[in-house]
Amino acid sequence: MAKAQNNKLMTAAEAVLRFVCDGALVGMGGQSIGRSSMCIYHEMIRQKKKDLTLVGCNLSIPMDMMVGLGLVRRTECGTGNLERFGTTHCWRKAVEQGKLENEDYSHLAMVTRFLGGEMGLPFMPIQSLLGSDILNIKSNFTGKKFEIINNPWNQGEKVVLLPSLNPDVSVVHVQKSDEMGNLIIEGFLTHEPEMIRASKAVIASCEEIVSSEEIRKYPERTTIPYIYVSALVHQPWGAHPTSVYRYYQHDPEHMQEYQKCAREGGPAFQGYLEKYIYSCSTFDEYLEKVGGLKKYNRLRQEMMEML
Amino acid sequence: MVLWGKKMSADYTLNELMIIEAARYIQDGETVFVGTGMPMVAAMYAQKAHAPNMCFVIETGPIAPQVLPVPTSVSDPKGMHRAAKLGTLREVLGCLLQRGMVDVGFLGGAQIDQFANINSTVIGDYQQPKVRFPGSGGANDIASHAKRILGICHHEKRRFPEKCAYITSPGYINGPEGRKRAGIKNDHPDITVVTDLAVMAVDKSTGKLQVFKLMPGVSFEKVRENTGFPITASPHMTTVDLPTEENLRVLHQEVDPEGEYLGKED
Numbered sequence: 001m002a003k004a005q006n007n008k009l010m011t012a013a014e015a016v017l018r019f020v021c022d023g024a025l026v027g028m029g030g031q032s033i034g035r036s037s038m039c040i041y042h043e044m045i046r047q048k049k050k051d052l053t054l055v056g057c058n059l060s061i062p063m064d065m066m067v068g069l070g071l072v073r074r075t076e077c078g079t080g081n082l083e084r085f086g087t088t089h090c091w092r093k094a095v096e097q098g099k100l101e102n103e104d105y106s107h108l109a110m111v112t113r114f115l116g117g118e119m120g121l122p123f124m125p126i127q128s129l130l131g132s133d134i135l136n137i138k139s140n141f142t143g144k145k146f147e148i149i150n151n152p153w154n155q156g157e158k159v160v161l162l163p164s165l166n167p168d169v170s171v172v173h174v175q176k177s178d179e180m181g182n183l184i185i186e187g188f189l190t191h192e193p194e195m196i197r198a199s200k201a202v203i204a205s206c207e208e209i210v211s212s213e214e215i216r217k218y219p220e221r222t223t224i225p226y227i228y229v230s231a232l233v234h235q236p237w238g239a240h241p242t243s244v245y246r247y248y249q250h251d252p253e254h255m256q257e258y259q260k261c262a263r264e265g266g267p268a269f270q271g272y273l274e275k276y277i278y279s280c281s282t283f284d285e286y287l288e289k290v291g292g293l294k295k296y297n298r299l300r301q302e303m304m305e306m307l
Numbered sequence: 308m309v310l311w312g313k314k315m316s317a318d319y320t321l322n323e324l325m326i327i328e329a330a331r332y333i334q335d336g337e338t339v340f341v342g343t344g345m346p347m348v349a350a351m352y353a354q355k356a357h358a359p360n361m362c363f364v365i366e367t368g369p370i371a372p373q374v375l376p377v378p379t380s381v382s383d384p385k386g387m388h389r390a391a392k393l394g395t396l397r398e399v400l401g402c403l404l405q406r407g408m409v410d411v412g413f414l415g416g417a418q419i420d421q422f423a424n425i426n427s428t429v430i431g432d433y434q435q436p437k438v439r440f441p442g443s444g445g446a447n448d449i450a451s452h453a454k455r456i457l458g459i460c461h462h463e464k465r466r467f468p469e470k471c472a473y474i475t476s477p478g479y480i481n482g483p484e485g486r487k488r489a490g491i492k493n494d495h496p497d498i499t500v501v502t503d504l505a506v507m508a509v510d511k512s513t514g515k516l517q518v519f520k521l522m523p524g525v526s527f528e529k530v531r532e533n534t535g536f537p538i539t540a541s542p543h544m545t546t547v548d549l550p551t552e553e554n555l556r557v558l559h560q561e562v563d564p565e566g567e568y569l570g571k572e573d
Contacts, residue, residue: 031367034382057396058381058444081441083343084379091439098435104428106447107366108400115397127405128448131477131489139433139473148490158490187387188367189395245384245393252379306375306384 006180008232012043012205012283015231019169019201020049023073027114027165027195028056028063029172030242032083033250034188036062037173037205039238039283044171045069046277055165057107057191061242061255064088064262065277067100068269074141075100076165078107085255089262090269101141104134109162111191116164117198123147123161130158169230170199173239174223175246177206181229182215182222187245193223201230205238207247237287237296249302254290315549321503321522322461323558323569326352327550328520329413329459329501337410338362338403340449343381345459346413348568351376355561356554364403366445368394377567400445404452407493412453414446415460418471421515421536422485423478423498425450425458426471433473443475450476455497462502462533469536479514505530506547507538515539520547 010018020026030036041062053074054063060082066072068090080091080102094100105113106128116124129135135146144163151157172192176184183204185192196202202224215222241251241258261272280286287296326345330353333339339361341350351374354361362371367381372390379385387393403409417440418426427446431437450456456478460466478498479485487494498509498516506520518530519541527540550558563569 031382032380034367034380034384077442079442079444083381087441095439096436104442106443107396107445108405108448111395111397111400127490127492128451130451130491131480131486132443132447132475133428133433133473134443134447134475136473139429141434157492186393187384188365188369188382188393190367190382191396193395194397243382243384245387249384250380303384306388 006226008181008226008229009179009234010231012039012233012235013047015203015233016040016043016047016049019203019230020044021168022049023051024049024168025053025055027167027170027199028054028059029170029192029195030060030239031058031190032060032081033085033242033255035173035239035244036060036242037171037203037238038062038240038242039205039233039235040171040203041065042277042283042286045071045273055110055167056195057110059091060088061258064090065273067091067094068262068265069273072100074102076103076105076110078105078110082255082259086259089259089265093265103141103145106134107191111194113162113165114191114194114198116162117166118194121164123163125159125161127159129160135160165198167195167199169201169203170195171203172196173205173244175206175244176208176210177204177232178210178212178215179232180212180226181232182212182226183224183229184210184221185223189223196224196228199228202228203231203233204229205233205235207236207238207244209234235283238283240287240290243303246307247303248296248299249306251290251295251299314552316552316555319550319555323555324522324547324550325459325501325503327554327558328506328547329457330356332457332499333358333361333411336360338364338408339411339413340364340404340409340453341413342366342415342445343378344415345568346415347374347378348563349459350413352558352562356557364399364409366396366400368396368399370394370399376561376565377563400448404448407452407454409453411455411457412449413457413459414449414476416458418466418468419458419460419500420468420471420478422480422482423458423500423509423516424471424474424480425476425478426473428473428475430472446476450478451491452493453496454493456499458498458500460500460502462504462530464533464535467534467536479509481514483512483514485514504533510541517541518544520545522547523549
């Protein structure tokens with residue numbers, strides 16, 4: 001039964017159980033306050049997936065939660081912050097206390113590493129980073145972070161080679177998918193296409209399920225075909241408190257509430273996790289706690305006015 | 308006061324004029340790579356005031372959006388409004404920027420040193436820093452590849468150290484040939500830094516920032532006191548033009564109507 005084999009719909013709990021192991025190299029989709037797959041990350045926290053290496057371009061709120069819980073061994077990224085909402089406090093504290101390895105790259109450098117990974121190549125050239133301390137041998141955690149070579153066709157022109165990156169699993173939240181996992185991403189795409197195609201497994205959560213018939217009728221709308229996708233979780237409003245283009249705006253009140261708890265740390269941070277993650281068995285329970293339909297309708301209205 | 312037929316306004320803050328002055332370095336029709344914060348506000352002002360055909364590029368993928376006031380993040384849908392294309396990070400940081408198609412790279416910064424290097428990574432030891440900042444983001448890519456680099460930040464001594472503890476984004480690194488030695492193809496770009504006290508630009512014969520405009524009513528002495536390195540004045544130093552009433556109207560009504568940036572200090 002080909003149809004049944006191709007149905008990748010499952011619960012967040014099952015997806016995390018099957019595709020995220022302790023010690024995994026996890027590719028994080030979304031950026032800053034946009035399109036983080038919070039429903040999957042909450043489940044990773046409930047299942048206490050640990051010893052993780054988190055990679056991406058801008059790592060934001062879910063990375064900060066997992067770092068604050070001590071579930072992360074290492075991060076590799078271009079930035080850790082929430083822009084106007086401030087720094088990622090748990091991450092900042094962990095780095096400053098020497099409790100977390102963080103390898104710095106630029107955002108183009110990170111996406112270049114995923115590009116190498118998605119093409120099955122061991123490394124990829126870039127011409128950013130030259131002259132900066134990102135390439136300073138004294139300031140890195142990796143034995144061999146880069147190599148500078150001469151352009152073989154233009155002696156004297158410097159080129160930086162960066163190691164490719166193939167996450168064990170990537171986690172993304174998208175607007176639409178069919179049950180097979182043909183993903184449609186609307187709006188900005190950031191580093192996700194390269195990262196998804198470079199990953200050994202992909203968990204995607206989505207706002208809406210569309211029919212495979214619709215996918216096959218308009219295949220040019222498919223951002224990522226099903227062959228890359230391992231698990232699909234249908235979770236409307238699954239990116240809260242981050243935004244999803246065409247669906248809802250980010251939730252500034254909740255973002256500030258998290259930031260306050262993360263900044264304070266200790267019981268305030270634990271209290272946040274207890275209230276919003278541990279005491280909820282599903283993401284739907286969490287969504288009720290953060291304001292339910294009333295809040296959702298407001299954030300949806302804000303998005304509609306912007307389009 | 309009436310100057311060249313335009314009504315000049317004496318009722319402005321240096322914070323407002325900093326934004327307006329920074330925008331004056333963007334020409335109509337140029338492609339401008341913008342991060343969030345003050346650079347976003349100043350680029351939005353340029354688009355509304357004198358550069359309607361400016362092509363905004365934002366690192367998450369938006370190309371040529373008509374940005375709504377005021378995005379809180381590079382992933383804020385306000386920065387995607389009526390774009391020509393919502394693409395990928397590789398498409399904008401790689402294809403447009405690294406390829407050399409971006410005229411102006413517009414940056415803020417935690418620290419800027421005398422060679423216009425920017426530190427947005429760490430103060431102190433890398434592996435256990437005294438202060439950890441967010442990191443490069445797209446800033447290193449922008450500083451490496453944009454044809455011209457424009458910076459905007461408040462003028463405080465701690466923001467302008469003699470030497471950045473960590474170079475996240477290269478200016479002239481350590482001298483007039485610093486970029487060339489490092490292998491950066493765009494080896495002698497114009498770098499201009501606009502603050503609420505002055506406009507500084509890299510003197511290409513020394514690779515160092517020099518004051519070439521003062522904000523109205525600000526003395527060179529005051530700039531020197533608020534700069535952590537020995538700064539010199541250009542022999543051609545002038546004063547920043549006053550804003551017009553129309554400039555300020557656009558800034559307050561069209562760019563930041565809620566006063567998110569103009570209402571408070573950075």
